[in-house]
Amino acid sequence: xxxxxxxxxxxxxxxxxxxxxxxxxxxxxxxxxxxxxxxxxxxxxxxxxxxxxxxxxxxxxxxxxxxxxxxxxxxxxxxxxxxxxxxxxxxxxxxxxxxxxxxxxxxxxxxxxxxxxxxxxxxxxxxxxxxxxxxxxxxxxxxxxxxxxxxxxxxxxxxxxxxxxxxxxxxxxxxxxxxxxxxxxxxxxxxxxxxxxxxxxxxxxxxxxxxxxxxxxxxxxxxxxxxxxxxxxxxxxxxxxxxxxxxxxxxxxxxxxxxxxxxxxxxxxxxxxxxxxxxxxxxxxxxxxxxxxxxxxxxxxx
Amino acid sequence: xxxxxxxxxxxxxxxxxxxxxxxxxxxxxxxxxxxxxxxxxxxxxxxxxxxxxxxxxxxxxxxxxxxxxxxxxxxxxxxxxxxxxxxxxxxxxxxxxxxxxxxxxxxxxxxxxxxxxxxxxxxxxxxxxxxxxxxxxxxxxxxxxxxxxxxxxxxxxxxxxxxxxxxxxxxxxxxxxxxxxxxxxxxxxxxxxxxxxxxxxxxxxxxxxxxxxxxxxxxxxxxxxxxxxxxxxxxxxxxxxxxxxxxxxxxxxxxxxxxxxxxxxxxxxxxxxxxxxxxxxxxxxxxxxxxxxxxxxxxxxxxxxxxxxxxxxxxxxxxxxxxxxxxxxxxxxxxxxxxxxxxxxxxxxxxxxxxxxxxxxxxxxxxxxxxxxxxxxxxxxxxxxxxxxxxxxxxxxxxxxxxxxxxxxxxxxxxxxxxxxxxxxxxxx
Numbered sequence: 001x002x003x004x005x006x007x008x009x010x011x012x013x014x015x016x017x018x019x020x021x022x023x024x025x026x027x028x029x030x031x032x033x034x035x036x037x038x039x040x041x042x043x044x045x046x047x048x049x050x051x052x053x054x055x056x057x058x059x060x061x062x063x064x065x066x067x068x069x070x071x072x073x074x075x076x077x078x079x080x081x082x083x084x085x086x087x088x089x090x091x092x093x094x095x096x097x098x099x100x101x102x103x104x105x106x107x108x109x110x111x112x113x114x115x116x117x118x119x120x121x122x123x124x125x126x127x128x129x130x131x132x133x134x135x136x137x138x139x140x141x142x143x144x145x146x147x148x149x150x151x152x153x154x155x156x157x158x159x160x161x162x163x164x165x166x167x168x169x170x171x172x173x174x175x176x177x178x179x180x181x182x183x184x185x186x187x188x189x190x191x192x193x194x195x196x197x198x199x200x201x202x203x204x205x206x207x208x209x210x211x212x213x214x215x216x217x218x219x220x221x222x223x224x225x226x227x228x229x230x231x232x233x234x235x236x237x238x239x240x241x242x243x244x245x246x247x248x249x250x251x252x253x254x255x256x257x258x259x260x261x262x263x264x265x266x267x268x269x270x271x272x273x274x275x276x277x278x279x280x281x282x283x284x285x286x287x288x289x290x291x292x293x294x295x296x297x298x299x300x301x302x
Numbered sequence: 303x304x305x306x307x308x309x310x311x312x313x314x315x316x317x318x319x320x321x322x323x324x325x326x327x328x329x330x331x332x333x334x335x336x337x338x339x340x341x342x343x344x345x346x347x348x349x350x351x352x353x354x355x356x357x358x359x360x361x362x363x364x365x366x367x368x369x370x371x372x373x374x375x376x377x378x379x380x381x382x383x384x385x386x387x388x389x390x391x392x393x394x395x396x397x398x399x400x401x402x403x404x405x406x407x408x409x410x411x412x413x414x415x416x417x418x419x420x421x422x423x424x425x426x427x428x429x430x431x432x433x434x435x436x437x438x439x440x441x442x443x444x445x446x447x448x449x450x451x452x453x454x455x456x457x458x459x460x461x462x463x464x465x466x467x468x469x470x471x472x473x474x475x476x477x478x479x480x481x482x483x484x485x486x487x488x489x490x491x492x493x494x495x496x497x498x499x500x501x502x503x504x505x506x507x508x509x510x511x512x513x514x515x516x517x518x519x520x521x522x523x524x525x526x527x528x529x530x531x532x533x534x535x536x537x538x539x540x541x542x543x544x545x546x547x548x549x550x551x552x553x554x555x556x557x558x559x560x561x562x563x564x565x566x567x568x569x570x571x572x573x574x575x576x577x578x579x580x581x582x583x584x585x586x587x588x589x590x591x592x593x594x595x596x597x598x599x600x601x602x603x604x605x606x607x608x609x610x611x612x613x614x615x616x617x618x619x620x621x622x623x624x625x626x627x628x629x630x631x632x633x634x635x636x637x638x639x640x641x642x643x644x645x646x647x648x649x650x651x652x653x654x655x656x657x658x659x660x661x662x663x664x665x666x667x668x669x670x671x672x673x674x675x676x677x678x679x680x681x682x683x684x685x686x687x688x689x690x691x692x693x694x695x696x697x698x699x700x701x702x703x704x705x706x707x708x709x710x711x712x713x714x715x716x717x718x719x720x721x722x723x724x725x726x727x728x729x730x731x
Contacts, residue, residue: 009702010463012467015704126490134722152669194488196488199642
């Protein structure tokens with residue numbers, strides 16, 4: 001049997017060339033205009049301020065820490081001087097974040113840190129760890145030129161037509177001790193809650209060991225508290241699975257690090273109106289509640 | 303209307319094909335160019351692309367050690383090598399989720415060993431054939447390289463005109479439909495009836511878009527380079543029954559299964575026994591887990607029932623076999639996708655617990671919802687328009703018309719974005 005191709009294929013080829021030119025042009029535009037400046041402003045502001053504060057206790061993690069834990073409140077409730085180093089999306093991959101943390105303090109400051117609380121959402125989202133492992137972005141989300149744009153052309157066109165500024169909707173600069181400035185953020189709770197867990201246990205295990213080891217290396221004199229953050233799940237909450245998962249994580253940390261690392265799984269947010277713009281972010285009230293829960297745990301360690 | 307003769311299926315009838323068939327140098331060049339292309343795109347497909355090459359190099363040594371001992375049992379050992387590594391935990395079960403092997407040496411092993419098993423069984427294990435099936439560009443879409451044929455006698459211009467549209471369809475399926483659907487993977491944890499079926503349905507579209515998309519891209523690149531592959535997917539959703547469905551789904555693996563299991567077993571076990579063996583072998587090849595065992599038996603039964611009904615005089619046979627296909631594909635995917643036995647058993651109790659999954663779907667990013675709608679449209683298009691003159695050829699001709707290409711390219715240019723999920727679901731072990 002023989003196959004044929006109609007000469008109309010030439011039209012397809014011309015269309016392809018035309019589309020390719022538009023696409024490649026947009027790739028360069030997207031590359032040049034990528035990254036939201038507020039991520040960098042937010043991170044660098046903390047980096048410059050922490051040198052003045054010289055804390056002896058740190059809050060590390062992603063946006064769940066930036067939004068939902070308060071260094072000021074902990075400084076009042078405990079005997080430590082805290083600083084909140086939570087970054088948007090935890091700097092997109094673990095290497096970025098650990099590098100950001102270690103370069104934020106000088107050697108003397110690092111050796112003076114006595115307590116570190118690390119709170120990561122990685123075990124709470126399926127596929128999140130694999131995504132972080134593959135992410136080649138810089139700490140502010142800027143990527144090398146690649147074959148796929150960061151934002152779709154449709155969204156860029158929409159923003160141009162509606163004259164929307166990409167910087168709007170980002171994080172405002174933090175207040176004292178790196179805490180989130182809720183006075184300049186509107187919390188509309190416009191999200192749908194969903195309960196999930198990373199079920200690839202090998203991935204979780206490798207991640208926990210890596211994170212704990214690296215943080216311990218960076219802060220050799222500090223005691224480490226590994227925290228599973230509060231999340232709002234609403235009706236999707238699966239208590240049994242959560243308990244099983246938490247027990248397994250606690251056993252892993254106990255088995256690998258004995259009593260050197262403490263483990264705390266914080267309870268889910270009890271209602272949506274104490275959260276901000278997604279299930280991992282508390283609003284000002286949610287932050288106070290979650291921070292208080294952490295402070296109670298820390299006081300029990302003494 | 304002017305038509306351009308492009309190539310013919312039977313290489314024997316092509317002038318000049320015979321000489322090129324055995325041109326070792328052309329295959330080496332093909333291998334090197336393919337490797338270069340793959341490495342260029344590797345960042346989005348594999349983080350450890352060199353693993354494939356290492357695995358292939360090691361496997362090649364084994365192949366040449368075995369080359370002269372063409373005993374049939376070697377084929378079965380080779381074919382089930384991936385089952386053994388899966389059983390001992392060196393590789394993951396191939397459920398279609400992102401189950402990349404921890405040991406990068408095993409990347410690409412499953413299709414490679416299946417290919418070598420086929421060649422060994424056919425007693426065609428030559429240097430050229432080994433080189434063909436080692437081609438890293440082809441290895442992650444199935445044992446497709448077994449059926450590669452040169453068409454270099456056609457001009458590059460003609461090849462581009464014919465094969466380029468397949469790339470557009472492939473990119474559309476893979477990047478615009480498939481990748482954003484990975485946002486729905488969390489639904490696998492839900493065990494109620496509606497959520498489980500919703501997940502199975504979405505996951506079916508995801509697997510099809512990902513695997514078919516990549517296969518079409520590879521088909522297109524290979525064709526432009528001067529080597530024609532068979533279509534790995536032939537519009538499976540244009541089928542009217544399970545038998546037709548499987549004729550359009552992962553055709554390269556089906557050919558291997560037929561050669562290794564169906565043909566020799568049919569004489570001994572009869573049709574149904576051979577069929578059961580084929581599905582059982584396929585199931586074990588995907589992974590030695592409970593869900594695959596159930597899946598194998600379930601699909602063998604669907605296939606057998608379909609054949610029996612088609613042979614009957616029932617006036618409703620078209621409707622019955624169509625319903626068996628819908629039931630078999632969706633429920634089959636539900637079983638296939640979940641290798642967590644206790645969770646799967648809970649799903650199979652089919653307990654109704656409201657419409658939570660729809661609320662969860664609405665919470666996903668817009669790009670995922672758009673992908674789901676597009677996936678639905680294209681799958682339903684294959685199904686509902688199957689008698690259309692373009693669709694019924696089952697070679698994506700309806701998507702290769704200039705109008706369709708304009709539409710696909712427009713969507714690609716407008717919606718392409720980095721969302722994750724752009725990995726080869728079948729090429730990770």
